[in-house]
Amino acid sequence: MEDEKKDLTEQLEEVAKEELVVEETTKKEKKNKYKEKIETLEQEVAQLKDKLLRNAAELENFKKRITLERINDRKFASKNLVYDILEPLDQLNMIINMETDNDVLKNFLYGFKMLNDKFYEVLKNDGLKEIDALNKQFDPKYHHAIEKESIEDKPNGINLKVIQKGYMYKEQLLRPAMVKINEWSDENGKNK
Numbered sequence: 001m002e003d004e005k006k007d008l009t010e011q012l013e014e015v016a017k018e019e020l021v022v023e024e025t026t027k028k029e030k031k032n033k034y035k036e037k038i039e040t041l042e043q044e045v046a047q048l049k050d051k052l053l054r055n056a057a058e059l060e061n062f063k064k065r066i067t068l069e070r071i072n073d074r075k076f077a078s079k080n081l082v083y084d085i086l087e088p089l090d091q092l093n094m095i096i097n098m099e100t101d102n103d104v105l106k107n108f109l110y111g112f113k114m115l116n117d118k119f120y121e122v123l124k125n126d127g128l129k130e131i132d133a134l135n136k137q138f139d140p141k142y143h144h145a146i147e148k149e150s151i152e153d154k155p156n157g158i159n160l161k162v163i164q165k166g167y168m169y170k171e172q173l174l175r176p177a178m179v180k181i182n183e184w185s186d187e188n189g190k191n192k
Contacts, residue, residue, distance in 0.1 A: 079169050082128055085119070086167065086175060092116050131166035133159045133177035142166060144176040150184035158182045 096113040100106055120128075131142050138145060138157045149160055159179040166177025 075170060076172065078126060079172070079174065082123055082126065082169055083174055085123070089116065089119055090164065127170040128174070129168045131168060131177045133162050133166060133179050135159060138179065138181050142168075142173065142176055143179045143181075145181045146178050147180040148183040149180060151182050152184055154182045156182060156184060 092112065093116060096109050096116055098109065100109065133143055136143075136159050137155075138159055143159060143166065146163060147161075151160070154160070158181065159177075160182050161180040162177055163180060164175075164178035167174045
């Protein structure tokens with residue numbers, strides 16, 4: 001009986017050892033699964049943090065862009081009005097520069113000149129600036145060539161005449177100056 005007890009005890013010990021081995025293996029497997037799950041979750045958290053930071057930066061850039069657009073909208077709000085006023089003012093300018101011998105008409109023209117000058121003064125105070133084009137080098141950003149002439153004693157590409165004044169409104173081009181430019185060449189000794 002004692003042998004049986006010993007055998008039974010040994011068997012119980014072996015079963016207990018096997019259970020311990022199985023339990024340790026199960027614990028290691030669970031531990032590995034948890035480690036994998038933790039790594040996966042850490043990667044997901046890192047991706048979400050990155051996405052959050054990118055979204056926050058995008059939102060900040062959007063706010064700055066909207067603020068800048070609002071500032072520019074306010075700054076250039078009267079740009080279209082100023083542009084529309086320029087044509088009648090150009091016509092008024094031609095009228096007041098008309099030559100006449102009639103003294104009564106000269107007085108009227110002088111009064112209109114004062115009004116015209118006052119309009120331009122108000123527009124200049126708001127940011128209107130005339131483009132200086134006469135006898136300047138042609139610049140396609142600010143000048144629009146509508147005529148050309150060939151005068152050899154003047155430099156090539158110079159604006160000879162301003163046909164219609166051009167204007168800047170604040171730092172934006174409102175209307176290019178319409179100019180007559182000097183254009184010539186010395187090809188084969190002939191002006192072509």
